[in-house]
Amino acid sequence: MSRRILSYAILAVGALLTTFPFMWMIGTAFMSDREAAAMSLNFWPAVWRWSNIMQTFQAAPFGRYFYNSFLVAAVVTASVVLTSLLAGYAFARLRFLGNRLVFALVLATMMIPFEVTLIPNFLIIRDLGWYNTYSALIVPWCANAFSIFLVRQAFLALPGDYYDAAKIDGCGHLRFLVRVAAPLVKPTLVTVALFAFLGSYNALMWPIIVTSDKEMRVVQYGLTVFWGEGGVRVNLLMCASAIVILPTVAIYFAAQRYFLESSLSAGIKG
Amino acid sequence: MEVERAPGQPRECSDVNGLVGWGLGTLVFAGCLLFRRPLGTAGDTVLARLDDILDHPRFARLGDGPSAVLLLVPALVILAVFGFAPLLYAVYISLFDVHAGEFVALENYVRAWNDPEFWGSIRVTIYYALGTIPTTLVLSFSIAWLLFRLGRGRGVFRTAYFLPYVTSVVAAATVWRVLLRPHSGYVNALFHAVGLPAQTWLIEQRGVLYLLTHGWFAPETGPSLALCCIIAFDVWHASGFAIVIFLAGLTAIPRELEEAAVIDGAGPFQILRNVILPLLSPTVFFLFIVSAIKAFQSFNSFYTLTNTARSTDTQNLVIYIYAQLYENQRFGYGATIAVCLCVAIVALTLLQWRFLGRKVHYE
Numbered sequence: 161m162s163r164r165i166l167s168y169a170i171l172a173v174g175a176l177l178t179t180f181p182f183m184w185m186i187g188t189a190f191m192s193d194r195e196a197a198a199m200s201l202n203f204w205p206a207v208w209r210w211s212n213i214m215q216t217f218q219a220a221p222f223g224r225y226f227y228n229s230f231l232v233a234a235v236v237t238a239s240v241v242l243t244s245l246l247a248g249y250a251f252a253r254l255r256f257l258g259n260r261l262v263f264a265l266v267l268a269t270m271m272i273p274f275e276v277t278l279i280p281n282f283l284i285i286r287d288l289g290w291y292n293t294y295s296a297l298i299v300p301w302c303a304n305a306f307s308i309f310l311v312r313q314a315f316l317a318l319p320g321d322y323y324d325a326a327k328i329d330g331c332g333h334l335r336f337l338v339r340v341a342a343p344l345v346k347p348t349l350v351t352v353a354l355f356a357f358l359g360s361y362n363a364l365m366w367p368i369i370v371t372s373d374k375e376m377r378v379v380q381y382g383l384t385v386f387w388g389e390g391g392v393r394v395n396l397l398m399c400a401s402a403i404v405i406l407p408t409v410a411i412y413f414a415a416q417r418y419f420l421e422s423s424l425s426a427g428i429k430g
Numbered sequence: 431m432e433v434e435r436a437p438g439q440p441r442e443c444s445d446v447n448g449l450v451g452w453g454l455g456t457l458v459f460a461g462c463l464l465f466r467r468p469l470g471t472a473g474d475t476v477l478a479r480l481d482d483i484l485d486h487p488r489f490a491r492l493g494d495g496p497s498a499v500l501l502l503v504p505a506l507v508i509l510a511v512f513g514f515a516p517l518l519y520a521v522y523i524s525l526f527d528v529h530a531g532e533f534v535a536l537e538n539y540v541r542a543w544n545d546p547e548f549w550g551s552i553r554v555t556i557y558y559a560l561g562t563i564p565t566t567l568v569l570s571f572s573i574a575w576l577l578f579r580l581g582r583g584r585g586v587f588r589t590a591y592f593l594p595y596v597t598s599v600v601a602a603a604t605v606w607r608v609l610l611r612p613h614s615g616y617v618n619a620l621f622h623a624v625g626l627p628a629q630t631w632l633i634e635q636r637g638v639l640y641l642l643t644h645g646w647f648a649p650e651t652g653p654s655l656a657l658c659c660i661i662a663f664d665v666w667h668a669s670g671f672a673i674v675i676f677l678a679g680l681t682a683i684p685r686e687l688e689e690a691a692v693i694d695g696a697g698p699f700q701i702l703r704n705v706i707l708p709l710l711s712p713t714v715f716f717l718f719i720v721s722a723i724k725a726f727q728s729f730n731s732f733y734t735l736t737n738t739a740r741s742t743d744t745q746n747l748v749i750y751i752y753a754q755l756y757e758n759q760r761f762g763y764g765a766t767i768a769v770c771l772c773v774a775i776v777a778l779t780l781l782q783w784r785f786l787g788r789k790v791h792y793e
Contacts, residue, residue, distance in 0.1 A: 167576045175590035185605045199614035201623060247505035254494035269513040273727050275748045276772040277516035279755050279764045300512040303505040332481020333497045362598040364730045380600040384734055394608055401601040412596040
């Protein structure tokens with residue numbers, strides 16, 4: 161019994177330490193300037209200043225940053241779902257010459273670290289005239305091998321009889337895909353969409369490299385420059401961090417099931 | 431930081447209109463698929479017509495070829511243009527001095543070989559990998575093990591430990607950066623309260639060994655205190671993922687094996703060592719490979735934590751590549767370092783596969 165209490169105690173202390181930066185962030189976000197700048201162990205504001213949220217949006221164009229981030233993430237997500245749905249179906253169900261070879265090549269792109277293709281990709285974007293455009297932020301991320309792989313696996317798990325039955329009824333591949341197969345792999349598509357959205361929303365390096373215009377900044381980039389541009393007003397900086405974190409945490413809690421399922425399979429199947 | 435690099439490039443976001451149309455189109459289409467709202471009879475007719483064309487008897491010899499081309503083109507074009515082509519392009523431009531436009535053969539590689547900053551960034555990358563991977567694995571396994579035994583309340587704790595992982599690295603690192611401020615930061619306030627000297631944390635270039643032993647080691651020995659802070663941050667940020675995966679692995683182990691070991695008189699540590707760990711080896715192996723690859727690619731935490739105070743003691747390979755591109759615009763040399771990084775990652779993964787993979791026990 162005492163061992164049980166001990167493990168509870170260890171876990172509780174660990175959990176407090178782990179979540180402390182976030183508690184501190186939220187407390188500090190609503191402090192007055194003086195409270196936030198003081199060197200003290202206090203992280204509970206005397207008065208909760210909700211107006212700090214407004215001030216943060218006034219200190220830097222976070223509205224614009226969010227607009228950019230959400231626009232880019234939404235289009236990337238939709239495109240990734242679309243491209244991996246189509247390609248995943250083709251690799252799983254269609255018989256054509258070179259299916260295996262092309263699929264192996266697609267998987268091989270997973271091995272290429274993004275950092276390695278960074279400079280060539282920048283040069284390609286520049287030569288396309290896409291520097292400082294939404295296209296630069298979106299198009300390179302509209303397809304990825306891992307999503308295609310996930311969707312293909314989901315299609316392989318569907319019984320082949322479905323297609324045979326549909327074919328007898330006069331249904332071709334496209335109609336079968338849209339009407340029958342896609343709704344059946346919806347959980348996988350949601351997982352793919354979640355990862356695509358979060359990946360795009362959380363990206364930092366690529367936006368730094370292909371945009372320089374203030375109007376084109378995404379939130380993550382905006383947050384890194386806020387430190388210098390906003391003067392160091394710690395409370396507003398923490399308020400901005402909290403605002404940036406909020407959407408991802410909300411999405412995570414709304415879709416916890418899908419996240420856990422996907423990590424479960426990753427861990428067990430290796 | 432604000433470098434205007436490409437003169438003559440449009441500064442206006444002129445592609446907004448086309449983009450919004452395209453974006454809305456894909457959104458509607460994806461929405462139809464996801465929420466099972468049929469496209470209506472009109473959409474159905476269109477699909478049926480397309481299918482008729484693709485399955486035309488004229489193409490019978492090609493099997494499903496025509497449909498495959500249609501379905502694969504969107505994904506393959508993007509992967510080819512932004513995945514494969516840049517890889518070859520990277521190798522190609524690493525043989526050039528891009529600004530002068532001349533072919534310099536292996537000169538860039540020779541230069542890297544003789545570049546102390548390049549070797550310094552490799553050293554930082556290795557310290558970082560050695561610092562993060564074992565710590566994350568041991569720490570998250572311990573927590574997962576405690577959570578696994580716990581039963582009640584597991585969900586709450588799991589959520590708490592998973593929280594850092596679902597926040598963006600940039601935002602979380604911003605919080606850490608403020609906590610670790612050199613003068614009035616919270617951590618220094620804590621140090622002050624317990625009577626320890628204040629530290630400069632993220633801008634401290636001297637080694638931790640030097641600071642801990644009060645000058646017994648040279649200041650350049652080992653990782654700097656700043657690098658250790660980055661390592662601590664990433665352990666904190668990445669542990670949640672490893673914990674969830676360890677928990678999944680532990681849950682998948684059949685309980686009978688454990689019970690059998692108890693009947694045979696094995697103590698908790700013997701069970702852990704001889705039953706649990708061997709059965710968990712695929713999970714450990716998976717996490718090891720994933721975190722090793724990630725360690726070599728780490729950028730966001732380095733960038734955010736040392737944004738304005740970047741120095742060689744916290745410059746890893748990726749930051750160094752970025753510096754070539756962003757600050758020096760030496761594309762050829764940057765590509766050279768990138769090619770070296772790629773070779774290193776592939777070699778490392780293959781080595782792990784060969785040596786560790788053999789020890790993995792699959793049921």
